[in-house]
Amino acid sequence: MVILSSQPKRRIIMSDLSPCPLCKSAYTYQMNDLLVCPECGHEWSADQKTEDLSVFVVKDSNGNILQNGDSVVTIKTLPVKGSSQSIKAGTKVRNIRLVDSDHNIDCKIDGFGAMALKSEFVKKA
Ligand SMILES: [Zn+2]
Secondary structure (H helix, E strand, O other), X not given: OOOOOOOOOOOOOOOOOOOOOOOOOOOOEXXXXXXXXXXXXXXXXXXXXXXXXXXXXXXXXXXXXXXXXXXXXXXXXXXXXXXXXXXXXXOEEOOOEEOOOOOOEEEEEOOXXXXXXXXXXXXXX
8 A cells, every 4th residue: 555645755965165266167066165057167176155146257158168258159140139130150250258248248249239149059169
Protein backbone atom coordinates (compact mmCIF):
# COMPACT_ATOMS: atom_id res chain seq x y z
CA MET A 1 0.00 0.00 0.00
CA VAL A 2 1.25 3.40 -0.93
CA ILE A 3 0.67 6.14 1.54
CA LEU A 4 0.50 9.51 -0.06
CA SER A 5 1.42 12.18 2.35
CA SER A 6 -0.41 15.42 2.01
CA GLN A 7 2.82 17.13 2.82
CA PRO A 8 5.46 15.47 0.75
CA LYS A 9 8.96 16.01 1.91
CA ARG A 10 10.47 18.83 0.03
CA ARG A 11 13.99 18.26 -0.98
CA ILE A 12 15.74 21.36 0.07
CA ILE A 13 19.31 21.72 -0.97
CA MET A 14 20.95 23.57 1.82
CA SER A 15 23.33 25.79 0.08
CA ASP A 16 24.46 29.06 1.45
CA LEU A 17 26.89 29.58 -1.35
CA SER A 18 26.51 32.90 -3.07
CA PRO A 19 25.91 33.08 -6.77
CA CYS A 20 28.86 34.15 -8.85
CA PRO A 21 29.31 37.93 -8.49
CA LEU A 22 30.46 38.16 -12.09
CA CYS A 23 28.09 36.04 -14.12
CA LYS A 24 25.41 35.31 -11.49
CA SER A 25 25.79 31.58 -12.00
CA ALA A 26 24.20 29.59 -9.17
CA TYR A 27 26.47 26.60 -9.79
CA THR A 28 29.19 27.82 -7.54
CA TYR A 29 31.12 25.47 -5.31
CA GLN A 30 33.51 25.83 -2.46
CA MET A 31 37.16 24.95 -2.65
CA ASN A 32 39.05 25.50 0.58
CA ASP A 33 38.44 29.14 1.46
CA LEU A 34 37.40 30.08 -2.02
CA LEU A 35 34.19 29.96 -3.91
CA VAL A 36 34.63 28.94 -7.51
CA CYS A 37 32.36 29.57 -10.46
CA PRO A 38 32.48 26.80 -13.06
CA GLU A 39 30.80 29.02 -15.63
CA CYS A 40 33.30 31.85 -15.89
CA GLY A 41 36.16 30.58 -13.75
CA HIS A 42 35.91 33.38 -11.24
CA GLU A 43 37.26 32.64 -7.75
CA TRP A 44 36.53 34.72 -4.73
CA SER A 45 36.72 34.61 -0.98
CA ALA A 46 33.85 32.75 0.65
CA ASP A 47 33.19 35.38 3.26
CA GLN A 48 33.29 38.25 0.87
CA LYS A 49 29.94 39.94 0.55
CA THR A 50 28.58 39.89 -2.94
CA GLU A 51 26.20 42.77 -2.71
CA ASP A 52 27.81 44.93 -5.32
CA LEU A 53 25.11 44.73 -7.92
CA SER A 54 26.91 47.17 -10.15
CA VAL A 55 29.07 44.28 -11.32
CA PHE A 56 27.69 42.75 -14.44
CA VAL A 57 29.06 40.54 -17.11
CA VAL A 58 28.30 40.57 -20.79
CA LYS A 59 28.95 37.40 -22.73
CA ASP A 60 28.94 36.85 -26.44
CA SER A 61 27.11 34.02 -28.19
CA ASN A 62 29.98 31.65 -27.39
CA GLY A 63 30.00 32.51 -23.71
CA ASN A 64 33.15 34.60 -23.93
CA ILE A 65 33.17 37.55 -21.59
CA LEU A 66 33.19 40.84 -23.43
CA GLN A 67 34.85 44.02 -22.24
CA ASN A 68 34.58 47.68 -23.04
CA GLY A 69 36.54 48.47 -26.17
CA ASP A 70 36.30 44.96 -27.62
CA SER A 71 35.48 44.36 -31.25
CA VAL A 72 32.70 41.96 -32.09
CA VAL A 73 31.10 40.50 -35.21
CA THR A 74 27.38 40.02 -35.62
CA ILE A 75 26.44 36.37 -36.07
CA LYS A 76 23.10 36.94 -37.71
CA THR A 77 21.35 39.58 -39.72
CA LEU A 78 19.72 42.01 -37.34
CA PRO A 79 16.78 44.19 -38.29
CA VAL A 80 17.15 47.81 -37.27
CA LYS A 81 14.25 49.58 -35.67
CA GLY A 82 13.08 52.44 -37.83
CA SER A 83 15.26 51.48 -40.77
CA SER A 84 14.60 49.47 -43.90
CA GLN A 85 18.17 48.28 -43.78
CA SER A 86 19.39 45.57 -41.50
CA ILE A 87 22.79 44.85 -40.07
CA LYS A 88 24.17 41.91 -41.95
CA ALA A 89 25.66 38.88 -40.30
CA GLY A 90 29.41 39.27 -40.14
CA THR A 91 29.38 43.02 -39.62
CA LYS A 92 32.34 44.06 -37.54
CA VAL A 93 31.57 46.36 -34.64
CA ARG A 94 34.50 48.12 -33.05
CA ASN A 95 34.96 49.62 -29.65
CA ILE A 96 31.83 48.36 -27.93
CA ARG A 97 30.61 49.71 -24.63
CA LEU A 98 28.88 47.40 -22.19
CA VAL A 99 25.61 48.39 -20.62
CA ASP A 100 23.71 46.66 -17.86
CA SER A 101 20.44 46.30 -19.70
CA ASP A 102 18.50 44.10 -22.06
CA HIS A 103 20.44 45.37 -25.06
CA ASN A 104 23.75 45.17 -23.33
CA ILE A 105 26.13 46.50 -25.97
CA ASP A 106 26.29 50.13 -27.04
CA CYS A 107 28.19 50.71 -30.23
CA LYS A 108 28.44 52.64 -33.44
CA ILE A 109 28.00 50.86 -36.72
CA ASP A 110 29.09 52.40 -40.01
CA GLY A 111 26.06 53.54 -41.93
CA PHE A 112 23.76 53.17 -38.95
CA GLY A 113 25.21 55.29 -36.18
CA ALA A 114 24.71 54.59 -32.52
CA MET A 115 23.15 51.19 -31.92
CA ALA A 116 22.22 49.00 -28.99
CA LEU A 117 22.87 45.32 -29.55
CA LYS A 118 22.20 42.16 -27.65
CA SER A 119 25.38 40.28 -26.83
CA GLU A 120 23.77 36.96 -27.76
CA PHE A 121 23.87 38.02 -31.41
CA VAL A 122 27.56 38.78 -31.56
CA LYS A 123 30.83 37.00 -31.07
CA LYS A 124 34.19 38.36 -30.10
CA ALA A 125 36.16 39.38 -33.17
ZN1 LIG B 1 30.84 33.18 -12.85
